[in-house]
Amino acid sequence: MSLPCEQLDLLVIGAGPAGLCAAYEAAAVGCRVTIVDENDKAGGQLSKQIHRFFGSSHHGAGKRGIEIAEELFGDCLKLGVDVRLSSSVLGLFSNGEVMIDAPTQLCLVNPGAVIVATGASEKSLAFPGWTLPGVMGAGAAQTLINIHRILPGSRVLMVGSGNVGLIVSYQLLQAGAEVVGVVDTAGSISGYQVHAGRVRREGIPVYLGHRLLSARGSTGLEEVLVEAIEDGTVKRFEADVLCLAVGMSPLCDLAAMRDCRMVYEDALGGLVPWHGADMRTSQSPVYIAGDASGVEEASVAMEEGRIAGISAAEDLGSLNSGEAAERRAAIAKRLDELRAGPHSRGKLAAKERLYAR
Amino acid sequence: MAFNNFRILQHPVLGEKKNGKEVRIFLDGLPIHAVEGEPIAAALYAAGVRITRLSPHKKEPRGAFCMIGRCTECCMIVDGEPNVRTCRTMVRDGMRVETPRGWME
Amino acid sequence: MQGKTGSESWQEVWDKSVNGPRALIDCWQEIPCDPCQEACAQGSIVLSSGICAPPALHAETCNGCGKCVAICPGMAIFLVDRSIGSGLARVTVPYEMRDEIRLGGEAWAVDGEGNYLAEGRITRVSGAGRPGRTMLLTIEVPEEWALKVRGVRGRRKLLEEPEEVEAIEAVEDFAFCRCEEIDYSRLREIITQGEFRSLPALRRFSRAGLGYCQGRFCQSILRSQFLADCPEEDREVESFRVRAPVRPVKLSRLGGEDG
Known part of the structure; x- marks a missing residue:
């Protein structure tokens, strides 16, 4: 069997809050971005959330999840992000290739960078x-x-x-x-x-x-x-x-398959790929964001997605390192605010342990 | 079989349900109304059918558990093909869905 | 301008509400959330530090517009208005339920536990018939309930208490691995008698997690059971190895055929 292999710049796996925000940030600085999602609609878990969300204006707070999903998706489309729905990623291989089960055919892509934003599943x-x-x-x-x-x-x-x-x-x-x-x-x-x-x-x-x-x-x-x-x-x-409703665990088997170093953190829902505050995993150029990097709120997923998008754009040469660091710092400040409450204490501590490892 | 028993036609946040195109699928030979664009498992729930298969060894009834294609409890025989995840497979007019009954098939 | 948080502000709301509606904020946990502050054109709602600070209300400047009530994701803001006098108060609550509640009709005012407080007339309805909007319902109740009302209901029947039954003695056995139907008792026997130090070894021996779902569904409960029965094991017990395909796919498709 030999499949033609398509060259891509940045591939984002998962069109939920993290994936859409990652794609937006990278596309905004000129990256050519492709998002794949196994569902027939973008939005991830936001598409079934009909309640209004916490957070600040950076996260669409006060709006319903379904509205936020539409806005984030619309923003990506405006920037020309290539969105491929009903497409499941079957494997992330060590040679950098990614196998996708797309509606019409099975295909292989070879992206310059991969952001894994595959969310979580219920325990x-x-x-x-x-x-x-x-x-x-x-x-x-x-x-x-x-x-x-x-x-x-x-x-x-x-x-x-x-x-x-x-x-x-x-x-x-x-x-x-x-x-x-x-x-x-x-x-x-x-x-x-x-x-x-x-x-x-x-x-x-x-x-x-x-x-x-x-x-x-x-x-x-x-x-x-x-x-x-x-x-x-x-x-x-x-x-x-x-x-x-007994908790969620990160869906990060693709990162594990790509030999990303995995760490068990109870507070984050279980096994997560090790990552730094810049959302880089132990395997370059693989990034992680959102619930796949530890189960938290959708607002946190959005901010982590943005950071992952910026880091990937930096590594692909679309953003110089000074500018990338500056943007990440601004977002990190908002993340600190989101995680400042007592409900996030355990998760924040777990994330900090992770960053330091 | 009542069509609308479990369908949410009015919703305080989502409003009135837009009418999708009605199709007919067959569950073990019996006709069931479904709406285009919905997965088989959802159409079965709408018709009040909760059993998707009998377990292979003990023949215990099982039903859709995760609705996102991971648990495989909703696997049925669709148009002759076994092990089809019905929560991720959309209905098509005339589709024939059969309930797996253990290894004895 | 210094507002007050939580129940501290309620006394002020009670006092000022003789002049017209004032916001009653029942939000005192540190939640990362600020739309109420953003929505208030009067600047009467202030989060003192960062978005996790509980909102503080300045009852003097609050004009009772209700924008915060409609946007609060926790549905935790209400309006209290004692300006109508004669021992009555009007309370406005956010509403997204299914009961048919009509302007001029009667409804129940309930407290935070859903207990009936009083029957009252609905004097204002806004946002009705507009999907996506949060309705605001205003109900007229005796003044003494003004700070207690948290919800409005049609006269829906109350739930009956669950029946108390005899305690069951023996734990019934059940399939722990749903695909392969490995019983709970059998799995625990294998865990406690075996020398397994990893989930993959346990999986291979017991067959739990080797069915159609390939352990994608059951790995986390298998891990919990393993750790519960072998508490001395390291938390970083080895996980199942992930192999492609991570989603089921027909081999014929891998071979390039359609379908």
Whole structure:
């Protein structure tokens, strides 16, 4: 088998917040940029986020995720970024070539630099009954309701009181489902109080200090048993959907495959490619950005994407090193602000450990 | 089978659902209404179908879990081809979808 | 100009709201977020240092325009207006739910836990029928609830409490690896009796993670179980080796055929 190999300047893998921002920054200084994404729409996780986002004006704060996705995508198109959707990257090889499963054919490209901005995937829990139809990731339910506009069921129990669990609970209500509760083993709400407030004022109880025992049903989920950790009492919830919102892990197998040095950081969601504050990995010219470099907020992903775009542009000769350093410093300052709150403390510490390694 | 039971026609943020072109797919021979541009797994949910396959050994029912093509729980037989991830494969008019029933096929 | 944060500002809001609507900000965690400050044309909302500082309100200059209410991503800003007198207050809340709430109709005012506070008349509705906009609903309630109202609902039925049941004794077994159907009990037996120091070795021996998903889905839970049963192992336990293709693809396609 021999495939023709296309020469590219900068290839960005993933058209989510990190990838789009990376592409924009690099294209803005004259790089020829190509983005590939396996979905048929750009925006990554933003395309299913219908709530307004935190952050500042640099991150589209106050706008909904879907609006931010459109803006970032539009900005890239204006700069002539070559966007290839429905195209999955199958491999990143040590000779620098990248194999892409594009809609019409399989193809090989050889880019001068690669930014891996592949995002994250949902973690799961294994427990009795977790294989029943109706048990699913919270993100899966969110994809169904907000993108396909289809309810996965009518009565939902949510596991996990982090921001994802709280936001998806709210969005399930908006979609017309009944949410019978949010369950968490922790003794306090894991997400932001304001998100919890939105859910609780709709009358959804949050059961803290409770753990999942089992999911039951014959051909699909019918009920869920949950135990109060302190006194061992068991509650039975009737539900046809059980959503698991128990964290995300970085999707960085492409970087691992390219022999980037990998580091395990619990606070960042698991294994991440080592990288510096300039988003360079241990393998040149491979860069990492967004959730693939450690799971954080979309606003952080945007800023990291911008930094990766600038570093790649510098290495491709489109930006001199003084100018690149100056731009990175301005963004790093905003990143520091985004990570200044107590919720980011663990992640910030993990990132700093990583940079120093 | 009710067409709209699980479809979200009105939404407080997303507004009214734009009508896509209606197509018909066949699940184990039975017709199901679907809308062009949606993946098979979503169309099945809309029709109230949650089982995508029976597990190979124990023949336990399984359903779509991740909706992003990683868990492979939604794999079905589509137009005769086995192991098709239905969460990432769009419906086409006349498509024949079959539920895998373990290794016994 | 120095505003006050959180509940400190509420007393001031209560006092000033006799002159008209004032913003009640229920946001006291350090969240990286500043649209309320950006939206306020009066300059009445100030974040003292950086975007993580909780917003401080200057109730004297707030004109109750409601722009901050509509844009707040946490839906944590409300308006309180006691200018109508006769023991009543008007509270404005952001609203993005499905209940049919009409101008002039009656609805429930609820507190932060969703508890019923009072039934009240809806005196103002803005942003209705415009998808993407956050609706602002104003409800008239007895004055004593003015600082407590956090939501408005149609008379939706309240959830019934979950039933308490007998504790179940034995842990039921279940498939840990969904593809290959390796039972939880079997996997733990392998982990605790084996001498595995890496996930790849555990995978090869147990077959967990060797099914169709190729461990892409289950690696993280397999790792957690491995570390839970072998807590002495180093956290940096070796991971599955990543090989192409990282997404399923038909061999015929690799061979250059279509399909």
